[in-house]
Amino acid sequence: MRQAGRYLPEYGELRRQAGSFLTLCYTPELAVEVTLQPVKRFGMDAAILFSDILVVPDALGVEVTFGNGNGPCLTPVRTLQDIAALRPERMQHHLAPVYTAAERVAQALPEGVALIGFAGAPWTVACYMVEGRGGAFTAAKLWAFGKPEEFQRLIDVLVEATAEHLIEQARRGAEAVQLFDSWAGILPSSEFERWCIAPTRSVVQRFKAIWPDVPVIGFPRGTGCMLRSYAEATGVDAVSVDSGVSAEWAARELQPRWAIQGNLDPVYLLVGGTELTDRIRAILDALGDGPFVFNLGHGVLPGTPPGNVALLVEAVRAWRPRGEEATGR
Ligand code: CP3
Numbered sequence: 001m002r003q004a005g006r007y008l009p010e011y012g013e014l015r016r017q018a019g020s021f022l023t024l025c026y027t028p029e030l031a032v033e034v035t036l037q038p039v040k041r042f043g044m045d046a047a048i049l050f051s052d053i054l055v056v057p058d059a060l061g062v063e064v065t066f067g068n069g070n071g072p073c074l075t076p077v078r079t080l081q082d083i084a085a086l087r088p089e090r091m092q093h094h095l096a097p098v099y100t101a102a103e104r105v106a107q108a109l110p111e112g113v114a115l116i117g118f119a120g121a122p123w124t125v126a127c128y129m130v131e132g133r134g135g136a137f138t139a140a141k142l143w144a145f146g147k148p149e150e151f152q153r154l155i156d157v158l159v160e161a162t163a164e165h166l167i168e169q170a171r172r173g174a175e176a177v178q179l180f181d182s183w184a185g186i187l188p189s190s191e192f193e194r195w196c197i198a199p200t201r202s203v204v205q206r207f208k209a210i211w212p213d214v215p216v217i218g219f220p221r222g223t224g225c226m227l228r229s230y231a232e233a234t235g236v237d238a239v240s241v242d243s244g245v246s247a248e249w250a251a252r253e254l255q256p257r258w259a260i261q262g263n264l265d266p267v268y269l270l271v272g273g274t275e276l277t278d279r280i281r282a283i284l285d286a287l288g289d290g291p292f293v294f295n296l297g298h299g300v301l302p303g304t305p306p307g308n309v310a311l312l313v314e315a316v317r318a319w320r321p322r323g324e325e326a327t328g329r
Pocket of ligand 1: 002006015021053054068072118299
């Protein structure tokens, strides 16, 4: 998560060259290079396409800007007229550079290194669209809980757009896709099925109709004990778990049926040293024997020393399942 980004000096250089974050996303030469930077430096097993979840609203015609360090800023979508003004037919043309980048990354990656495509889940993208920025997303919740039949129309547009976006990334070479529902955790349990599970299930169904064998990873951040019903009801192949869930719980409750991804708190990458490597080993001891993608519970933080990411990769590679420590497998 955010394995490419501001903690890498080589990213900063290309970011300056591009001028704006979205120019970086929409310039295939630069997006390809940024995607490959962490893989070249650290040798991860997978690259995640360098892009953003907010390119979808941008493609739909909502103005999106990223101020330096202030997070995203969007023209808010607050009325039925605003929803009617969205332009799904622009998607393919507007996102063509993203797909070109995906295709070139897939070609450039060494044998055995996977490309992961992604999109924001409808609820999380709707949160940013309604609010117009990050925050508590009270305006989005107010609309969803107060006038659900109106808010549903926005979700319906996003379900189609998100599925289309993922399908095209797979067509261009993404070998797995991830749905980021970063704000699923702000939904009360009474609204969870309608705004997190149901739209995600619709996206997964549309995607699987075209790409039945491409794995879908779901990441409903901050949803704790709801993860099981999320995985059951949405049809995802793998669940990405944040650091609020213990690796042992995920191993017991989820891993028998779903591949797991996670769940190191990114702050351990600021701490470094044996605190970092002990935590990595504990996660692997709990989850490493089953289908598991070692990852963070959320994005790499700016200011993370790149040396600590190198230490992480080394610690993950050195780990062996119990009973096999001495065999050197
Ligand atoms: O390496 C990767 O993980 C791939 C690229 C990627 C980015 N954003 C690049 C990025 C991915 C997968 C995302 C997903 C994303 N974007 C999410 C879901 C994951 C999460 O973090 O919960 C969300 C909510 C967004 C929306 C978004 N984009 C925000 C809130 C911000 C501002 C955050 C900040 O710290 O400034 C961004 C900007 C962004 N997206 C950056 C990067 C590298 C930093 C932009 C910069 O260079 O200034």
